[in-house]
Amino acid sequence: MEETPIEGRFAEGRRRAIIENVRPAVDGGRFAVKRIVGESVLITADAFADGHDALRCQLLLRAPGAAGWHRQEMHHLGNDAWRTECSLHEVGRYEFAIEAWVDPFQSWLQDLRKRIEAGQQVAIDLQIGAIQIAEAVQRAVGDDLRHLRAWHAALVGPGAVRKLQGSGFDDLGELMAGYPDLQHATRSEVHAILADPPRAQFSSWYELFPRSTSPEPSRHGTFRDVIARLPYVASMGFDVLYLPPIHPIGAAFRKGKDNSDTAEPGEPGSPWAIGAADGGHTAIHKELGTIDDFRALVKAAQELGIDLALDIAFQCSPDHPYAQEHPSWFKARPDGTIQYAENPPKKYQDIYPFDFSSHDWRGLWRELKRVVEYWCEQGVRIFRVDNPHTKPFAFWEWMITEVKRQFPETIFLSEAFTRPKVMYRLAKLGFSQSYTYFSWRNQKKELIEYFSELSDPDRQNYFRPNLWPNTPDILPEHLQIGGPAAFKARLVLAATLGANYGIYGPAFERMEHRPAKAGSEEYLHSEKYELRHWNLDSPDSLRDFISAVNRTRREQRALQADRNLVFHDTDNEHLLCYSKRSDDHSSRVLVVVNLNYHAEQHGFIALNGPGLGINVNRDFQLRDMLSGESFTWSQPRNYVELDPHAGKSAHVFVVTPR
């Protein structure tokens, strides 16, 4: 008979247990699941075997940097589903697998009990059990070894049945459970869980241009000026301060004010045109200060509970040292020049993109990783990454994984405003947070649809939205024309729909709303191309409003997560109503926003009691954290009115059952 080879997946044909449907998982385990240090993770799987033998199922968990697996028993929920929970005590990459195996001893023990109860002869059965105990003796240690030997002696000797009856069955079963034969155990693929620092899940960002922070209108701002600005930022309740690129700015093809093609002498250029004779991505623009000033800024911010976030923009000005030192990292044109950025027929001659397809792609990857590591070494742990969707996915996955191996608490924010699947892929491969389409979702229907998609638990396993009402690149139309009501409503939406959000200031709190031209989302006198001086003490600043919102975010755990979002019906198309509650039920926030910035709106909201987590047919209290007013409601249907002309664009209610 010709022998058919039994190989590959079948080489271990005696593995009888099947493991399926391991959760949580992103793309079947291809990517790590994102969680926060300190959280408890529910892990489930389906596991079963042929026949009727008892099945055992364990979670194998490896903490960051641990050498071996920690085993913990999973519990059978019925219908072949198993579960356990594990706690993430350290920041870093956890790994887990599920192991399952058939345990013939437990089946034997169960059967033996039935045989004895039925009064059958069990002499041979006792011998069968004794053989298995003898095998376990080879694996056992200490007291257990002694006890197993005693059991073995009992089973081959007289009086075995007497010893088993009473608690003997359970004692022996428990003892043997500690020394299973794992020779033919089935192990699932290894899955990963990223235990990120809490700020990856809950953060309030403030973006400013350091060069605009000088108290003297005409002087270039410095890191020292930023240090002086920190109390202002902290007073509003922000905990991440994000700076556009701080590196030397190229002179070649420098852009002038309002993005003009030529800069007048003395114009500062765009911080994203990185690199000059002074250096590139690891150098500091001289006018901002020194590396020591920078370190002082990092430290001063930390003392106020603020993490500094840097901009990672992997592109070069023609003056960048790389252009001389590593011409192979750029595309050469047939005339020997370097290929500049283009969107034909438009040319962006001030920017050289990297060529990730060059023969020295490995050298480029290593150098770019070194750039990030350099800033990590200066104490930076948060990076906002510019246009990651224009560089290869594989590079980001490798770079982020490598950097987090050394600096596990690092947070990367993806600035990819592109197609949804591309944005989701960047999140899956490792970006901790992601910009979203929030800026362009204005209507009630589109907000509900988009945030239902983002808060889906499967999505939340990898995608953490970071919502921005404005950025230096995006002054949305509604802020141009909506007045203070628009600024307030959009701030409340960002800060309560998203656990992570940010504003570009002082443009935001000073309600800068003038576009470069009609139909554009660019700012007039954009700080991308010139220094600005902001009057922070103006009475019409939103500073106090923002402070109130951020205070509520810090006090209410409900607002520190994304997966807990529930929408409630209203009978007015301009009134959006939603709530969040914390897992521990200690915090419950209900938000109503008037999406019409020009007119009073009123109507009834129909509360979804289970969603809100309280009995809405009994008295419950609502305290509006914006107005300070309190209400008592006692039914699901409740009247609300919000009048922007009276300064009211939203309610942010803390809800407590009476």
Next chain:
Amino acid sequence: MEETPIEGRFAEGRRRAIIENVRPAVDGGRFAVKRIVGESVLITADAFADGHDALRCQLLLRAPGAAGWHRQEMHHLGNDAWRTECSLHEVGRYEFAIEAWVDPFQSWLQDLRKRIEAGQQVAIDLQIGAIQIAEAVQRAVGDDLRHLRAWHAALVGPGAVRKLQGSGFDDLGELMAGYPDLQHATRSEVHAILADPPRAQFSSWYELFPRSTSPEPSRHGTFRDVIARLPYVASMGFDVLYLPPIHPIGAAFRKGKDNSDTAEPGEPGSPWAIGAADGGHTAIHKELGTIDDFRALVKAAQELGIDLALDIAFQCSPDHPYAQEHPSWFKARPDGTIQYAENPPKKYQDIYPFDFSSHDWRGLWRELKRVVEYWCEQGVRIFRVDNPHTKPFAFWEWMITEVKRQFPETIFLSEAFTRPKVMYRLAKLGFSQSYTYFSWRNQKKELIEYFSELSDPDRQNYFRPNLWPNTPDILPEHLQIGGPAAFKARLVLAATLGANYGIYGPAFERMEHRPAKAGSEEYLHSEKYELRHWNLDSPDSLRDFISAVNRTRREQRALQADRNLVFHDTDNEHLLCYSKRSDDHSSRVLVVVNLNYHAEQHGFIALNGPGLGINVNRDFQLRDMLSGESFTWSQPRNYVELDPHAGKSAHVFVVTPR
């Protein structure tokens, strides 16, 4: 600088395309998707790359036994989703993968057109294109090679722009598309599609005990008697004739009538106690005839359009030759005897289960595969597998894959009445059809719930239900007490809810309903333990009723699929209403069943027009294939009444728009 290794998944860092979400797929591609030969399969995937370069995406398809991949272009649907269709021309295992890559030439060509339109200088751009054409020249052949050389000459010479304008852009683009640079293409995992024979998806089974087919009441039936019975089976419209095991029956611990522990002399024993001195799983029970008689039966059946199905029951009587020749394939007890089957405290000493965990598990696997191949060599292509869930999953996956490699048209029916995940796993790993819980789903609510689960398109990618109102092991309670109405209703349900169904006859058509004892699903005088003589010509046989149902199944393509099931509301909890329609819209069947076997039921059904696939607000015709009556309806809400006392338990309407 220390060099970080860039390896594993990152070793090919220049692969820029990402491929996700390849469909159809079972468990992410781990298992083959099941289809039928002749079908067209829609294949979709998400594919995208970083940046803005043009992406190409192709399906790579390998027909059964083909050496290489056939490539076909996929079409972009927008939102990074791609699709194509492929036809399955042969029975067997197809493989496919998706390949995607960035095509810089197409991006270049598109950009060039914009530059020329904007009146820009393009001399250097033409050189960039020429370099890419020169590379493609290395890959091109025949006329294309000549044309590409001409294009290269044109681009480096004068007059290039003139040659491009008009149709030149498209001509060059199309030409170059045929010779892409696939060096850094991304290829998905390889997925499999099983193109099964049509009978895997649509079959009508009839099970009988050959030993009960003798026209003389006391004589043991033979294969020759079965041949004489074939016209009867064919006349009812069945196309699969399934025989319980036909092998020598063991004498040791033989069971007597009604499953008594001891057989009287002359009692035939259970056909599932396989193996005696005469042989085992490849031998034939002498009283049935010879291997030549068997081959004659296979042939005679085929001439009537009937496939013979054999029972594969991998277990042995103590008299099986394996017990002597391969004691290592069984579990030995410490006293040297072989371990018989048990469900403590019950003992089944007439059955030795195989030990799939023995050191010679490979030898056992090979031998069991040889058994199946032996019967394939005798012309058998359908196997009903007894209790597959008590043998290792890996064995079945290997065995079925190997047998189908040699005999791709083979169909395996899984007789696993066990937990749902186990049943589904057996289907995933290769069983073509599966027994279900149908026998125990009686109420309207539970039928809707269960068949919604089974007809789900993702489930249908691997699970093909085969519905049995009765089997030799299962005489459900409703058949014991429901009278002819129950038999008719259950037959209609099985034959119209399932594209595959079967009955155990003549017990079914003769409405055998006596249980072995109260509360049991075993038949009194079960054919498993004794010969029976059936009067086929009795006037109260359901033969004609069954014939009418099977005729409708053959005529109506709608009834030949499972994924097209739609339920319609009724206002009577005993009236179940559903429809199916064929993909080509040529056939549409609406079924109403009275689930109360004891009383007339009437009520209104509310037709779901889109589900039925016609405009239900205009006249449409219904012809009842059971009663011959015709109706015209012209609205969604319609009255029906079904009176079992008048012989009416169901409508099987063929629906045609007027």
